[in-house]
Amino acid sequence: MKLLQDLSFIEMKELAARYGEPAFRAEQLYSLAMRHKEFDEATNLPKKFTEALRKEYFATALEIVETYRGKDGAEKYLFALRDGNVIEGVYMPHNYGDTLCVSTQVGCRMGCVFCASGLNGLVRNLTAGEILAEVLAVNRLHGGTPDKRAITNVVLMGSGEPLDNYDNVTKFLRLVSDERGINISLRNISLSTCGLPDKIRALADSGLHVTLTVSLHAATDEKRSALLPVNRKYNIASVLEAVGYYFARTGRRIIFEYALAEGKNADAKSAEELAELVKGINCHVNLINLNYVRERGMRGIASGEIGEFMKILEKRGISVTLRRSMGNDIGGACGQLRVKYLKEKDATAAKNATCGEEE
Numbered sequence: 051m052k053l054l055q056d057l058s059f060i061e062m063k064e065l066a067a068r069y070g071e072p073a074f075r076a077e078q079l080y081s082l083a084m085r086h087k088e089f090d091e092a093t094n095l096p097k098k099f100t101e102a103l104r105k106e107y108f109a110t111a112l113e114i115v116e117t118y119r120g121k122d123g124a125e126k127y128l129f130a131l132r133d134g135n136v137i138e139g140v141y142m143p144h145n146y147g148d149t150l151c152v153s154t155q156v157g158c159r160m161g162c163v164f165c166a167s168g169l170n171g172l173v174r175n176l177t178a179g180e181i182l183a184e185v186l187a188v189n190r191l192h193g194g195t196p197d198k199r200a201i202t203n204v205v206l207m208g209s210g211e212p213l214d215n216y217d218n219v220t221k222f223l224r225l226v227s228d229e230r231g232i233n234i235s236l237r238n239i240s241l242s243t244c245g246l247p248d249k250i251r252a253l254a255d256s257g258l259h260v261t262l263t264v265s266l267h268a269a270t271d272e273k274r275s276a277l278l279p280v281n282r283k284y285n286i287a288s289v290l291e292a293v294g295y296y297f298a299r300t301g302r303r304i305i306f307e308y309a310l311a312e313g314k315n316a317d318a319k320s321a322e323e324l325a326e327l328v329k330g331i332n333c334h335v336n337l338i339n340l341n342y343v344r345e346r347g348m349r350g351i352a353s354g355e356i357g358e359f360m361k362i363l364e365k366r367g368i369s370v371t372l373r374r375s376m377g378n379d380i381g382g383a384c385g386q387l388r389v390k391y392l393k394e395k396d397a398t399a400a401k402n403a404t405c406g407e408e409e
C-alpha cells in the first residue's frame with residue numbers, strides 16, 4: 051500500500067489522470083491529504099474514485115495513538131505508522147509561533163552515547179509523507195487547516211538523523227513549504243544534524259534554505275568522538291568546513307547545540323575550547339542541560355554550573371542561550387517515549403503469553 055501524503059501536487063494530478071478523473075479532482079484530493087482527512091471524509095469526491103483509491107493508498111500516513119500534555123503547554127504524541135512502527139513528536143507553544151518537533155527516522159544509527167533514539171539502532175527511514183503527516187495530524191488536532199495554520203514552525207529534532215535520510219527529508223521540505231499545501235516557510239524550519247559534511251553541502255546547494263543546527267556537544271575531536279561516534283568519520287574540522295559553505299551559500303546564521311554532560315564536556319576548560327572554536331563563525335550557541343536517559347546513565351549539571359559555563363562564553367563575545375526544556379514532566383528527551391512504549395508493549399505481550407500458558 052502507498053501513502054497519498056507522499057505525493058506532490060503534480061504527482062496527484064498524474065494520479066487523477068490515471069484514474070480518468072479531471073484535473074480539479076487532483077486539487078480536491080490534495081486538499082484532503084493536506085487536511086489529514088480520511089477517504090470517508092471526502093464528501094466532494096465521487097465514491098467510485100475514493101473506493102478505487104482506497105485499494106492502492108492510505109489517505110493518512112499515520113494516526114495519533116497517545117497524547118501526553120505537559121504543565122507548560124507542551125504536548126508529546128506517539129504516532130502509529132501504517133506498518134505498526136511508532137514514532138514521536140513534540141508540540142511547543144511559543145509566543146513567536148507554535149512549533150512541532152518531528153522525527154525523521156524510526157530509531158537512528160548514529161549511536162550518540164547520551165541519546166534514547168538510537169538505543170535500538172535504525173529500524174527504517176520515514177518517507178516524506180510520513181514526516182509531513184506528523185505536521186498535518188497535529189495541525190488538524192489543534193483546529194488548523196492549510197489556510198489557517200495551527201503549526202507555524204517546524205524543527206527536525208525528533209528521533210533520527212535527517213541528513214541520513216536526505217532524499218525523503220528534502221522532499222518533505224518541498225511538500226511542507228508548498229504554497230498549495232500547509233505552506234510553512236523554510237525560514238520557520240530548523241534542521242538539526244550530527245554533522246554529515248557532504249549532505250550539509252548538498253542541502254546548501256538544494257535551495258532549501260532552512261536554519262541549520264549542528265549538534266556540536268564538544269570542541270575537541272577527542273571529547274566529541276567519545277560522545278558522537280560519527281565524529282570518528284567526520285571530524286570537527288570537516289564539519290566546520292561544510293558549515294562555512296552552508297553559511298556562504300545561504301547567509302543563514304548557524305546554530306550549534308551543546309548538551310552539557312556531567313564529567314564530559316561541562317567544565318571551564320571545555321567552555322574555553324568551545325569559545326575558541328566558534329569565535330570566528332557567525333553563529334549562536336544553544337546550551338541544553340542533558341536530559342537523563344536511564345539506559346544511558348549520563349547526567350546534566352547543576353544550574354549554577356550552567357551559569358558559569360555561559361559566563362565564559364559571553365565573556366568571549368559568543369552569542370549563547372540556555373534552551374528551555376519543554377515537556378520535561380511528560381517523557382524527557384527524544385526517543386524516550388517510544389522506548390518506554392515498546393517496553394510496555396513487550397511487557398504486556400510477555401504477560402499475555404504467561405496468561406496463555408496458565409489457561
Ligand code: SAH
Pocket residue numbers: 162164165166206207208209210211212242243244245263264265307309338339340341342343383384
Ligand atoms: N540527529 C539530529 C537530531 C537529534 S535530536 C542531531 O544529531 O542533531 C536534537 C538534539 O537533541 C541533538 O542536538 C541531540 O544531540 C540532542 N539530544 C539527544 N539526546 C539528548 C539528551 N538526552 N539530552 C539532551 N539533548 C539530547
